[in-house]
Amino acid sequence: MATIRKSSSQTMLDTPATLPAVRAITADKRDVLRDVFGYDNFRPGQEEIIDTLIGGKSVLAVMPTGAGKSLCFQVPALAMDGLSIVISPLVALMQDQVAALKLAGVAAEAIHSAQDREANVSAWQRVASGETRILYMAPERLMTERMLDALSRFEISLFAIDEAHCMSKWGPSFRPEYAQLGVLAQRFPGIPIAAMTATADEATRRDIELQLFDGTHRTFVSGFDRPNITLNVAVKQRWKDQLLDYLDAHRGENGIIYCLSRKKCEEVAEMLSGEGFDAIAYHAGLDKDDRSARQNRFVTESGVVMCATIAFGMGIDKPDVRFVFHTDLPGSIEAYYQEIGRAGRDGDPADAHMLFGPGDIRLRRQFIEQEDSEDDHKRREISRLNSLISYAEAQGCRRQTLLSYFGETTEPCGNCDNCKSPVTLKDGSEEANLVISAILETGEIYGQAHIIDVVRGAETEKVLKAKHDRLHCHGTGSSISRPQWQSIVRQMVAAGLVEIDIAGYSSLRLTDKGNAFTRGDGAFNYREEEPRLRRKTTSDSGPYRPAVALDLSDRDMDLLGALKKKRLELAQERNVPAYVIFPDKTLAEIASRRPTSIEEFAEIKGVGKSKLSAFGALFIDVVKGY
Template sequence: MSQNNDDDHPILTTYLHGLTLVLEGLRVHESTMQSPDSILQSVFGFGSFRPGQGPIIDHLMRGENLLAVMPTGAGKSLCYQVPALLLDGLTVVVSPLVALMDNQVAGLRANGVDVACIHSGQGREVNVSEWRRVAAGQVKLLYLSPERLMTPRMMSAMKAVGVSMFVVDEAHCVSKWGPAFRPEYAQLSDLKTHFPDARIAAFTATADAATRDDIADALFAGRGRVIVHGFDRPNLSLTVTPKIDRKKQLLAFMDGVRGQAGIVYCLSRKNTEEYAAHLRAAGHKALPYHAGLDAGLRFDTQERFMAEEGVVIVATIAFGMGIDKPDIRFVFHLNLPGSMEAYYQEIGRAGRDGAPALTHMLYGLDDVRMRRQFISEENSEPAHQIREMKRLDALLTYCEASTCRRQVMLSYFGEDSPACKNCDICEDPPEMIDATEPLRFILDTIIETGERFGQAHIIAVARGADTERVRQFGHDKLPSYGKAKAIGAPYLQGLIRQALASGHIDMDIARYGALGVKDKGRAVVEGTATFECKSIRTNTRATRKDRDRTKLARESGLSDRDATLLARLKSCRAALARELGKPAYIVFSDATLIDMAGKRPTSRAQMLEVSGVGEVKYDRFGAAFLEVLADVN
């Protein structure tokens, strides 16, 4: 019996060939309609991915685990939101803060994405309703806190629903090596055991090499990719100045950013109230924010910041992680942050729209003492305290840098870069001076007083002050008494800061900030080494370079005509946002309105070519903006 041959059945062959062509056409059509690029354009309104986003999406679509370290503002959310809309099954996003979840969900819903969110800030009926939509397969994305996800009941429910991907946002909270370790995040290491077929994607903007390894090991036992897309935020201008008169220095800075949205960080709740009032008295729209305020007031303050133009928040670090406002034009630190990672995260809240933004930090030795005291008083293991002290030391090195600040910062995260031309050091290089003699006066005083006293007393003795405390200890009889009498106290304070950062001096927190002399300092005392440092600025007057930097925040690159149109578009956006009860950026970002003002679309097709205008957003808001544009075209 002979085998069948296709040539023996020409009608069947023709039919199968035609069917193959139809199926191939359907596959091509489906891939065209449901590709990452088409989702990006139709849902989110962007014509192309930012550098680095495409490969991450490809890895997730292939089912790989990964940890991605991306600078704030680089678009990490799209890296998991796009695959979530393409994959079969549910994507669960684990997020640490209610505000962070709410902002992400509001943005997705504005783009027409059906997303669910379950958290303690919602009533039980709302949460039950949200879960029913998940169980019915009506949503592609579910936002949860780690505490709620890792309960036995929720884990069982997840297994019944089926999860394609888990996304761990702010993944540095997973690592015991990280500066923001959260025990509830550590439980996420069980996800791979319970859901072996689900891919796990972790995202963070802040993780050094040890932290990255720890996250990857905890979440997927190292069986996945670690992708580092750099830490550089070139649009941020970096400035650090010694603390001389904080109120005067803050006002001098604020004169250059009047009417801009920004954050001023303080160390204490009391200071947030005091400095907010100080700014309001100077004509700024400033509001305090700290964890001690009534929850309703905190919510209202946050909503004003998100919706109104030019609001300045004066806050403790309780404010920030859940704030996804793209057009924050500056972050000002009145005190030294806790570590380089904390500082990087906090300044990262500025300029997420990619436009120029300013960062400015004041710091003094009292900040160093307080930060080291906080670390020593933590109820944590000695190894953790040592790591935190080293992180603080790295930040001091950054503060006292004599070369490009960006290079110093990026080097800490293991990244090389050329000089940035966008920091105070690059724009106004400091004069290097030989300060061996004045430092020797200070070191002699520290040694002769028994390395038992802090900065204020050491300077008093070195300058020959006639105080009760100096006489009480007999320090007016020391050989070092009055040796630095001709040198101003602010200069000596700056000298001590630089010597502390360079490792010539140490500070003993167990002895209330007593200064000690390290080996490098003893070499200066013995005359076998010299000490070179930056020239020390002792006044609060803003330099020309300072004023030039503040101008960056006001330059949009638009013509006067386009700037007038932009103002009208923002007014339209504000009205729509008020109707929705949502922050203005949920309607359109500043970057989208600037592109709109430049392109001046007159039709639906042209409007869809504006960056950030997707089909759903056009259907909801497009007509209102076209009406504004028609009035000026």
């Protein structure tokens, strides 16, 4: 277990030996939900988690993005006596959540590196005085001997760990500083711990439980499905044309485009700007202030397309991201799930589109092999990547394939490309046997390109030098195009008939399943390669009309536009993201119901007492103007 770091001089923690008790307000959970957050009912899965924490028992909660994880620890924090500590991995996430809580009338604070020392000292003084109910910190700031000692003088009601998968060495986003959190149960016995995540397979969950909980706890897995996100995958052909074709139908929407390299992020942003999109690049090569400014633009403005590496995303809580587009294969199925989860957090329709090709697979396997890590970790990462390849090559419902990885079963979703346009499969027994013959006859030491050259009868320098033009398998598949052979080999890898040996210079090897196939045990069907795509024009895409939460008339849409303008004005005055004032769904309900009194405005979902007092009259004036 990791040791606690010694902090440097932190005079803001020099507080009296005995601190005043935190001003405690015991409240009913439903009163908190209604009066603070403006909702009458909990979402599925929330109430049992909240009851468990209020009852003093720790919780590991795995809930899909957009299911309301934050309320699961914020409501108990306000219903119980004492101070609640929230551990969050990113400054941006802390800032947004604290801003939202303050607007809802909650005494919340954050102490982090992006604030100057004076602001942090001031925040700590409010904690020490008992004014603060919820305090946000990063793990490295919390887990110092001095901070833990200072907090031990308080009446702590709850520890909440956001993005808890970061503490598992088996997870795809391990952060060493998170591993220190395992000592909390010993330092603060009897205090419930809420570990929250949207991304944790069974092995990751077991690791979190083993590290974090000392005694009894409950694990809640609410499901991984995000049914509002349409899932699409396409073979990478001319990726720039494919991206532009896709974006033509998404003009004016907020979206994220993930790229593998910093250079590609800049290239894509420049290309899209030239096509009239409001596109900006984001990657770790930018300085801290520039990254912060670009992230703030994306969060606060509408219609911005962020072209980013995986350096962007974990702390982004923008609810109205309408699409996530991967120009390259992600690193694992968990990474993919987490990245597409940044779309459609408001529950409205959103889209996930991924391109992939053989080069992506080869590169990802090389990354894993070159890692400075143990063999067990590399094997797990290869297994994760193989699961993602199987998802990309899925011949049936993609959602079934994705959810099965996390141990869930479901009916065909009707909201993925394979469900909407079912794949026509062809018996590939003959083609698979030709590939297997070539692999075996050449000694299982050559990669895909050479195997395809042999099967197609090519007479390259490499083929002639190895005398593979004399093999029985040479030219046996000359009637099939190279792109189709590439697709067949890719689908054979996904089906488990052959595997790529990274340590053996990406050579293809037969698996046990492949050996059984050669003996007549099993079948292989493949999807024929689609023809190369032409570049569409904007007129091909049809008119764009943004999705909204309710079925609004044209007149309601005009009012919605005016409400959004007022919201943006209020957000800019307070230097917070627009959705922190009110989410789009709340504005859509206002546009539909048109409240003209405070009493009517109070009935709108998402309007608590504090926001009713602060903003009710302002938005009613906008409604009356229509």
